[in-house]
Amino acid sequence: MILVNNNSSGLERYCHCFYITFTIVFYEGRCFTGRRLEVYGDCDNFQDRGFMNRVNSVRVESGAWICFDHPDFKGQQYILERGEYPEFQRWNSHNDHMGSCRPVRMHGEHYRMQLFEGCNYTGQCMDLCDDCPFLQSRGFNTNCVNSVRVYIHTPDSFNYYRITVQRSEHTSCSASLTTLVTDAL
Structure with a gap:
């Protein structure tokens, strides 16, 4: 073989x-529309990558992720596993703010x-x-x-x-x- x-x-x-590889894609619009930010590892500030802190949908292509509603891994935390989240309510958020993320590694x-x-x-x-x-x-x-x-x-x-x-x-x-x-x- x-x-x-x-x-x-x-x-x-x-x-x-x-x-284990990690890939997560953030979208400004609902249902995976608008500008997008693709992340493969720790990202301490979405704005440093030219992406505003407004996230309305997420597609986790691989791995599990901890996402934070503020930059520098601060604020409310959301655990997102592989799958599609077409609107921010799907990851139990009360708003569309998200500012940083990192993959869940098994240290x-x-x-x-x-x-x-x-x-x-x-x-x-x-x-x-x-x-x-x-x-x-x-x-x-x-x-x-x-x-x-x-x-x-x-x-x-x-x-x-x-x-x-x-x-x-x-x-x-x-x-x-x-x-x-x-x-x-």
Whole structure:
């Protein structure tokens, strides 16, 4: 099974897909109309990016976000998860003010990921617990990853999630993620 097409940047790009990415889009108008501001990380002041503090609709494309009604991460907080919020009442706000945001990151938790060359967790295996921009530099000598286990450390043990990637054609790395099936074990 090929997870990235041959003209992509290879396995390091596949590995990058498993890092959590964050994207949120703010709109001045209701129902996703008007000027928009796309944010991928911490944004302490919307006005610094040329966007007024009036937000009437939000589309969270990935990740979870903490949004604040004032700049510098101050004021009323709103937790927005992936989805569409066509008007400010949908995130329980009393007005259309929003001035800053940041993604919800999981500080203090430990992760480990195992990549397997073969299906059903067979073949060459590589453990990752930090960023790895180029898998071959760590001795993973294959051009294909067919199964992945993600371990999440909880206070009492390591729990793991089995991720199975179904065979299909993927036009981009993010498209591959939509076909992931995760089973908690």
